[in-house]
Amino acid sequence: MSEALDVLLRCLVVLGAFLTMPLLVGQMEHKAMAHMQARVGPMAAGGFHGWAQLVADGVKFAQKESITPAAADRRVFELAPAVALVPYLVAMVAIPLGPFFGQGVLIGQDLDLGLFFVLAAMSVGVLGTLMGGLGSGNKYSYLGGMRVAAQLMSYELPMVLAAASAAMLAGTLSLVGIADAFEPWWLVVQLPGLVVFFVAGLAELQRPPFDAPLADAELVMGPLTEYGGMRFAMFLLAEYAGIVVLAALTTVLFLGGWAGPWAEQLGWAWTLLKIVGVSFLVIWARVAYPRLREDQVNVLAWKVLVPLALAQVTLTTVVVVW
């Protein structure tokens, strides 16, 4: 019985993180983006600098009517937001936060296939957007869906290769093991891998500058055009949960996870700090760079990222063996 309770408790903690961290990143995006553009962002909701803006948004979304277009493939259309959302929750279960006041590593479950598992779960999330795009029966959504597919195919490969490079250095696929094995000089050796992983992750999440599938100036909202209310909110939550998962993976694979002073006690805080830092970069990229055109998206993947990632794998092999 106590085992079942233990599993339940782990799930609830992961669920708690899943429901709060994306909102924090979302609020950070509101405020950081606003200040980068010489605005102040939300100020009213909740009183203090609009801290409750996203909570208010959530309450609003929950009361919205649900509309399925007559032309849509009803089942696919209605299931898509769940398919987009749930995988990121599942991915979070295998991501470690690090030692918690000397109590061992804070993690949902340490899987010995952790890295593989998280990457697999993340790619399932993209299918949700694809389902939305092809199931809406809308021309904008359809074009957006095609672009999602192109992006998924191009960027999955460099991402997996860069992640494999981290696994090679550590000699394990367990995310706890990889972060534990971290040594500072990896930052130098793994730098190309880090860049490739982060950029490919951005593209996989369809975050600007890789938001050609959503491209509001051309495709209205791409695959999400026909969505409103709660289902749209689920896609939105999935997007920010995706940022958290990407930032956490980047942290654990390439930035040493909980490596830092007093890691035995405060490891979890270091990991969280690094996750927030990487999430900030994701937001910064949105403000700083213009959107890539569709053909540029694919060219960047195959002509720059894939060769870079292959070079990284070769370099890592040399480093590990010699």
Added chain:
Amino acid sequence: MRALLDDTYLPGYATVGAIVVVGLLLATAMLGVNRLLRPQVASRDKRTTYESGVDPVGEGWAQSTVRYYVYAFLYVIFAVDAVFLFPWALVLEQIGHAAAVEMGVFVGVLAIGLAYAWRKGVLSWT
């Protein structure tokens, strides 16, 4: 290396099963709350396809040229190979040079394939 069906191995995945269930419950709960709170005012106009405000023309689905189908082929070839990298990554240090040389051949073949596709011009859209 733990054996696959060792007593401690599969229970580790109980949490994974549980979190999938929790995820499905979460999605159901979100849509359930929405169902309880939302108004429902049926109207045919609401259910028409959005096409920038004008009446939708034709269908939303159409046959079209998938310009990036070559990428799709490349992806399938590369992705299958990339999966083999993971088990190899684990034993690289134990096997040492031989494993490195074999992977060098493997990556070399991939690189030649990519270079060939590049020279053929299939990596740029015309």
